Every structure is written in structure tokens, then in C-alpha cells.
Amino acid sequence: MTAWPNLFHRPGHPDTGKPVLLGVAGLRLELEGKRILDGLDLELLSGEIHGLLGANGSGKSSLAYAIMGCEDYRPGAGEITFDGRRIDGLPMHERARLGITLAWQEPARFEGLAIRDYLRVANPKTDVESCLKRVGLDPDEYAARAVDKTLSGGERKRVELAAVLAMQPKLAILDEPTAGIDLLSLDALLAVIEALRAAGSTVLLITHQAEVAAHADRASQLCGGRIVCRGETASVLEHYRKRVCKRCDGRTCHV
Amino acid sequence: MSDFEPLYDLFATAGWTPPPIPEAAHVVAYGHRLASTQSLAGVRVEAEATDTGIEARITIAAGTRVAQPIHLCFGLYQQFGVQNVHLALTLEPRADATVWAHCLFATPLAARHAMQAEVVLMEGAVLRHQEAHYHGTSGDIQVIPHTRASLEKDARYLADFSLIRGRVGRLDIDYSVNVGEAAEAELTSRIYGFGSDAIRIREQLKLDGQGARGLVKTRVAVRDDARAEVLGMVEGNAAGARGHVDCMEIVRDRAEVSAVPEVRVRHPQAKVTHEAAIGSVDSRQLETLMARGLAPEEAVDLIVRGMLA
Ligand SMILES: Nc1ncnc2c1ncn2[C@@H]1O[C@H](COP(=O)(O)OP(=O)(O)O)[C@@H](O)[C@H]1O
Ligand SMILES: [Mg+2]
Numbered sequence: 001m002t003a004w005p006n007l008f009h010r011p012g013h014p015d016t017g018k019p020v021l022l023g024v025a026g027l028r029l030e031l032e033g034k035r036i037l038d039g040l041d042l043e044l045l046s047g048e049i050h051g052l053l054g055a056n057g058s059g060k061s062s063l064a065y066a067i068m069g070c071e072d073y074r075p076g077a078g079e080i081t082f083d084g085r086r087i088d089g090l091p092m093h094e095r096a097r098l099g100i101t102l103a104w105q106e107p108a109r110f111e112g113l114a115i116r117d118y119l120r121v122a123n124p125k126t127d128v129e130s131c132l133k134r135v136g137l138d139p140d141e142y143a144a145r146a147v148d149k150t151l152s153g154g155e156r157k158r159v160e161l162a163a164v165l166a167m168q169p170k171l172a173i174l175d176e177p178t179a180g181i182d183l184l185s186l187d188a189l190l191a192v193i194e195a196l197r198a199a200g201s202t203v204l205l206i207t208h209q210a211e212v213a214a215h216a217d218r219a220s221q222l223c224g225g226r227i228v229c230r231g232e233t234a235s236v237l238e239h240y241r242k243r244v245c246k247r248c249d250g251r252t253c254h255v
Numbered sequence: 256m257s258d259f260e261p262l263y264d265l266f267a268t269a270g271w272t273p274p275p276i277p278e279a280a281h282v283v284a285y286g287h288r289l290a291s292t293q294s295l296a297g298v299r300v301e302a303e304a305t306d307t308g309i310e311a312r313i314t315i316a317a318g319t320r321v322a323q324p325i326h327l328c329f330g331l332y333q334q335f336g337v338q339n340v341h342l343a344l345t346l347e348p349r350a351d352a353t354v355w356a357h358c359l360f361a362t363p364l365a366a367r368h369a370m371q372a373e374v375v376l377m378e379g380a381v382l383r384h385q386e387a388h389y390h391g392t393s394g395d396i397q398v399i400p401h402t403r404a405s406l407e408k409d410a411r412y413l414a415d416f417s418l419i420r421g422r423v424g425r426l427d428i429d430y431s432v433n434v435g436e437a438a439e440a441e442l443t444s445r446i447y448g449f450g451s452d453a454i455r456i457r458e459q460l461k462l463d464g465q466g467a468r469g470l471v472k473t474r475v476a477v478r479d480d481a482r483a484e485v486l487g488m489v490e491g492n493a494a495g496a497r498g499h500v501d502c503m504e505i506v507r508d509r510a511e512v513s514a515v516p517e518v519r520v521r522h523p524q525a526k527v528t529h530e531a532a533i534g535s536v537d538s539r540q541l542e543t544l545m546a547r548g549l550a551p552e553e554a555v556d557l558i559v560r561g562m563l564a
Contacts, residue, residue, distance in 0.1 A: 068542075068546055070542055071538070071542070091545075091551075092542060092545040092546060093545040093546075093548055093549055093550050093551070093554075096545060096546050096547055096548040096549075097548045100546075101546050101547060102546045104539075104543065107543060108537065108539040108540040108542075108543045109540075110540060110558065110561050111503070111561055111562050111564075112560070112561035112562055112563070112564030113557065113558075113561035113564075121544060121547045121548075121549060121557070122547040122548050146561075163547065167547060167548075
């Protein structure tokens, strides 16, 4: 496995002392009678890049949807606070207006909507050119194209990251940004994360790939509906790579 | 003969910018009154007003490439009125032209517009036909555009019908196109209905020639109590014929849509496919925009406008 340099780790910046931006406490989520999240606790510190690790099917995307406020992912119990206020009762667009956004694992396609206009949805004054350049798309070629099915999977994911950049959110939830048929290069992703950090955004970097999570400041591992390990990225990764966790009682927790 | 003022008023009412019509080849008629016609080199425009309507014939000479769009402007500026138009449009071999039809009915009350068009594209001719309608805001109008087109070898016909601002009233579109050898036809219609609008679309492509290609693409959005009935028919009647029917309809409130993509194949080497997506706005699309801060109604609007763009 390639060892990627950790560009974003800044020793000497102890995480303690930074305010909590997002707090998730005791979150329970059931989908079709199945318990997906089971008393999950998570804290994101303001300005950090936080890796959320977990095997496929462990509930990472479901957690992202619950934080964002998707209709079908209403938690049965627990609290979500953002910037010091409860948000679990708010509809999705109101959470977005507070500064939360989500880049979907498989973003939707829109017929007849130009990429330029898509990037301006959150902010009409968006500098479309610079956002597209950030994600490695040539504005001359892409700004006028539609966000429709003529884009490849990788192009669509880049557009999604550009749209997140355009929004300048307080919290960007990136769901498996490198996964997909047409792989988004890690370099492009790192450039986006760097730009988000520079703009003061907090990032929840969701991935099942240890080498992607390695770029986070801190990380949490999700298994069996709960966070089973949290803290410095290096130690969480060590735990994740062992492929077992306390919650799974010694059994393999990600396959 | 020049009489453009009412036309410019109609454009303004529809919220459109008028193109430079006087300089281009054109026919302008209000009701059954012919206001202006103009021919250009290679483009012969003849029209007359009869007791029963407007008779127009446009012929584009062989090999002529018409740089400027040809304008067909049909309007009613009185509240009550009837307009019948009969149009014969012929492109001789290898002629290449763009036609913009503007059908503007600003303040209709019990008005009716019927268009019967016969389009002939001879060998290798290319016609881009864009037809934009504005029917005002009363909904008390009936509009009946019927077209019969035939495409000879290697001809291309791209027809685009749009009615996306103001009310529809009662609309009854009927297009039928015979597509010859290696010729290509694309029919697109984009319509937004609301109130008690009633939309009927029947579009038929007969892929008769070897290697003929055709696409019927329909985009309809309806809300309130509007109704839409969409019938897209493609027949593959020859070897190598390729056709596709693509319907997308968004339905809100108490509105109702039925869409029937009908495909028929009469030759073992012909192939016709269809796709239809009918329903409310896709929830993933909606949530993607809401995650950027759009309220649900704003998100639906953007999705519908994109679909009709
Ligand atoms: N809408 C849904 N309805 C029912 N089950 C779902 C739904 N979404 C996800 N699940 C189930 O929840 C579990 C977690 O899925 P997901 O959150 O996508 O995991 P991850 O993102 O970690 O791969 C899986 O077992 C999945 O099948
Ligand atoms: Mg997932």
C-alpha cells in the first residue's frame, strides 16, 4: 500500500482547546426495522479534518444523511448540535443555511442545469472559474456543460467537490470522495481539502480507505452502530487496520 | 408592406427580445391579416390571406445555405380571434436553413390557432425548426399545431417545440415524420402546464429508409389541475433503422400525466428503444439542492426549469 505524506497534520496544534462545531450524542437510527446507528457519539472540533472510518455497510453514509437531515434518515433517539444549537429538528435546507453541506457518495444528475449555475446555487457570487480549477476541471470546457449523465462518474464527483467549495460551508461532509467507478485522484481531493481548510471549513472525511483517512487530523472508527475508536489519526488507523474492535468482541469487524 | 409594431408588443408581453425580423426572410400575420412577407436570395416566401386563413409557401433553393434564421410570426393581439395557417415548407436538395416560428397570443379569450404544416426535405437538406409559443395568462385558448414531414435520403430535421411561459390553454400537437434512407429526425417538445391546462402530444416517426435514425424527446411539467397526455411513437421499418423515445414528465399537486412510448419494429435489423420517467421530482435531486440551502419549492423550480431548458 502506498504511504501518502500527511500534508495536513500540524504537530503543535493540540486539538483540545478548539471549540466543538458538531456534536452527536446517543444517536439511534433504524432503517426498515434494522438498527443502523445504536447510541452513536461523535464530536467534530472547529477547523479540523476528521476522518470517519468504517467497513462497507457500517453506516457511515447513514450517519452523514442523519446529520444533514435527509427525510428518510430521521434518528429515533439522540441529539445533534451544531455551533451550539440543536439542529435535529430542522429541515435539511435550514441546516444547510447554518453552514452544513454534504457531497454525496453518488451525486445526482440534473438535466439542463449548467455546472456554472449549479455552483452558484448556494452563492450567486461564486467564483466558478477558481472552484473548477481547484478540482482539476478546465472552466472553458466545463462551466457551460450540464450536470447531467454525459459527465463521467469522476467528473461528476469533482463537480460536487467544486460545489462544496463554492458554498464555503462551516462543515463539509465528504462521503467517500475517492470512491467511484472513475477514481478521483487523491491529489485532487487533497487540494480541495486544503482549500476548505484555508477557508476555515471543518471537514468530515468519510472513507473506508485507511490511506485516505491518513490525511485527517483526527479520526473515528464506526462499527456496530457506534464509534469504537477515536482520537489521533495514527492510533485510530492502527486500530482500524487490525480489523477487530472491542465491540465486535474479537471478531473481524470489517471485511 | 411593413407592420411590425403589434408584433413587437406581442414579444414584449411574452417577455422575449425580438430578433431582427425585418432584415430576415419572414412571414408575419395577425389573425387572418397578412402583415409582412420577405424573400431573400434562395429563399422564396409567398403568402396570401384567404377567407379561411393564411396560406404560406416557403421554398429554399437547392444548395442554399441560409445564414440568418427565417422567421414565421403568427399572432393574435385581439382577445377573440381565430387563426388558421397552412404552411408548405420545402427545402430542395442540400439546402440548409433554420426556421424560428414565434406563435404569440397575448390576451386570448376564446381564441383558436390551428397550424397545418407540410414539410418536405429533399435529399441532403437540413432544417432546424424552433417553434416557441406564448399563449398569455388566461388559459382560454386552443392551439392545434399539426405537421407532416417527409425526409428524403440523407436529410436532417431537428424540430423543437417549446411553451414554458404563461398558460398553455388547450394544446393539441400532432407531428408525423417519414424518415428516408440515412436521414435523421429529432422531435423535442418542452411544455409547462398549470391551472386547468390540457396538453396532448402525439409525435410519430416512421423510420422507413435503410439506416434512418430518429429521436422523440418529450419534457413536460404539470402542476395544479393540469393534464397531459403524451404519445411518442417510433416505427423501425427498414434495415439499420435506429430510433429512441425519451419521455420525462414531472407531476405536482393534482395534475395528471399519461405517457405512452410506443415502439414498433417491422424489420429484424431495425432497433427502437424507449425510456420514460414520470413522477414527482426525484428525491435525491431535491435533497442535493436542499443541502446547498434551497427550500424544497426553490429546488423543485430549478429542477423543472432545467428539465425544460
Ligand atoms: N434507505 C435505506 N433503507 C434500508 N436500509 C438501508 C438504507 N440505507 C442504508 N441501509 C442499510 O444500512 C446499512 C448501512 O449502510 P450505509 O450507511 O450505506 O453504510 P456505509 O456508508 O458505511 O457503507 C447497510 O446495511 C445498508 O444496507
Ligand atoms: Mg457509504
